[in-house]
Amino acid sequence: xxxxxxxxxxxxxxxxxxxxxxxxxxxxxxxxxxxxxxxxxxxxxxxxxxxxxxxxxxxxxxxxxxxxxxxxxxxxxxxxxxxxxxxxxxxxxxxxxxxxxxxxxxxxxxxxxxxxxxxxxxxxxxxxxxxxxxxxxxxxxxxxxxxxxxxxxxxxxxxxxxxxxxxxxxxxxxxxxxxxxxxxxxxxxxxxxxxxxxxxxxxxxxxxxxxxxxxxxxxxxxx
Numbered sequence: 193x194x195x196x197x198x199x200x201x202x203x204x205x206x207x208x209x210x211x212x213x214x215x216x217x218x219x220x221x222x223x224x225x226x227x228x229x230x231x232x233x234x235x236x237x238x239x240x241x242x243x244x245x246x247x248x249x250x251x252x253x254x255x256x257x258x259x260x261x262x263x264x265x266x267x268x269x270x271x272x273x274x275x276x277x278x279x280x281x282x283x284x285x286x287x288x289x290x291x292x293x294x295x296x297x298x299x300x301x302x303x304x305x306x307x308x309x310x311x312x313x314x315x316x317x318x319x320x321x322x323x324x325x326x327x328x329x330x331x332x333x334x335x336x337x338x339x340x341x342x343x344x345x346x347x348x349x350x351x352x353x354x355x356x357x358x359x360x361x362x363x364x365x366x367x368x369x370x371x372x373x374x375x376x377x378x379x380x381x382x383x384x385x386x387x388x389x390x391x392x393x394x395x396x397x398x399x400x401x402x403x404x405x406x407x408x409x410x411x412x413x414x415x
Contacts, residue, residue: 218363268375271411277387290393312344375408
């Protein structure tokens with residue numbers, strides 16, 4: 193008896209839907225010139241040895257840019273506070289006011305689109321100029337950054353996007369007064385960087401230092 197189109201043959205692994213991936217908003221200033229250079233050098237490589245020499249690194253760089261600026265769809269997890277960033281938990285520090293700061297380091301290999309840790313209203317988006325030391329360095333506290341505040345069911349929640357040695361541009365997607373859903377895309381940091389979330393007083397972290405996080409998926413708070 194023939195299998196129906198929706199039924200996998202016996203013994204074959206079932207295949208789920210292929211996750212959709214798009215390119216991040218704010219990628220154009222970096223991506224378009226790189227892809228254009230690769231395309232032109234490849235087109236001319238058959239007639240020009242110099243173009244052929246350029247084509248290989250240009251194509252590799254364009255492929256790397258496409259990978260870096262990927263923006264996959266996510267099934268948003270349930271929880272009071274979810275991770276705004278893909279990366280690794282760098283530190284968990286109690287703050288004097290009772291909050292707990294969870295710092296997430298993002299390497300150039302991570303997706304760099306950040307998401308809202310909670311649903312609520314954006315009450316402020318403040319750009320603060322600063323340096324560009326590596327995001328894993330303690331001195332990165334003084335780096336270029338964008339400080340977010342959200343009015344949520346847990347009260348005011350602060351999140352900070354910190355630029356790193358290579359990431360010198362933070363691109364907010366939403367502004368003061370915007371209402372956001374939990375897990376909604378809210379901004380992009382170009383290249384390696386860090387994102388800090390300040391858990392409100394009384395909210396215990398559910399992650400550990402060294403743990404890998406996925407934006408919109410990893411829960412940061414404990415019941």
